[in-house]
Amino acid sequence: MTEDPFVAHRSLLFTVAYEMLGSAADAEDVLQESWLRWADADHSQVRDARAYLVRTVTRQALNRLRTMSRRREEYVGPWLPEPLLTSPDVAEDVELAENVSIAMLTVLETLGPTERAVFVLREVFELPYGEIAEATGKTAATVRQIARRAREHVAARRPRVPVSRSEQQAVVERFLAALRTGRLQELLDVMAPDVVLIADGGGLAGAAAAPVHGAALVAKLLARPDRAVSAVWLNGAPAARIESDGRLAAVSLVVENGKITRIHAVANPRKLTRLDEPAELTR
Secondary structure (H helix, E strand, O other), rough: OOOOOOHHHHHHHHHHHHHHHHHHHHHHHHHHHHHHHHHOHHHHHHOOHHHHHHHHHHHHHHHHHHHHHHHHOOOOOOOOOOOOOOHHHHHHHHHHHHHOHHHHHHHHHHHHHHHHHHHHHHHHHHHHHHHHHHHHOOOHHHHHHHHHHHHHHHHHHOOOOOHHHHHHHHHHHHHHHHHHHOOOHHHHHHHEEEEEEEOOOOOOOOOOOOOOOOOHHHHHHHHOOOEEEEEEEEEOOOEEEEEEEEEEEEEEEEEEEEEEEEEEEEEEEOOOOOOOOOOOOOO
């Protein structure tokens, strides 16, 4: 039997939906809705199943994005993407790893729904403008303009200096060692003076209600030796899993010039349900 195209492309479709939504739970809902539409489609009229399925997922994700924007207005505290456990293999595709990183997904949150869809489909998955136009209901010329604006918007907000995998790993290891000892100076040494900590508790876990700025304040918050710290791969990058008093947090780091410049800490338990089995992300 020939494998159903939806099953064959499921990892790709999940990655598209997750990139657009920043939520694995919502991405799975989008895939379920898309599967129902695929099941009802006349497959004999589908010339390119992959392109058809990507268009279907994009449309469903756009619908979901517009609904989610209203939900996030009522969210308690800062909102961060849902972290995914990944295998180190994801980092082998440097562009994919960069684009599914927590830092990038956070930047993508500042785009409008259509801009985000166009950016993801063009910059991450390299779809032709014509296909993106079909998926978003825009003309190809409009899609080109949206893509240019989205690229400029993202470029102005993403880390400007590329970091090698080895440098990222070395800095993360220093950070984990400092967390384990709880020594203030060791934490200060690994962080940039203007480091920013953003914590997402969603009103369900203790977390700072607003971003915390400056190495001194961030170090004081983190300098506690009474917790278990382990290294994990999250969204294609080395990161940390922290457990304390039965509570869990997933911590992703942005590294520039050998120092940590941004810390994303997700403590909302509803966003920590996918840390036991690696997600399959692909393009």
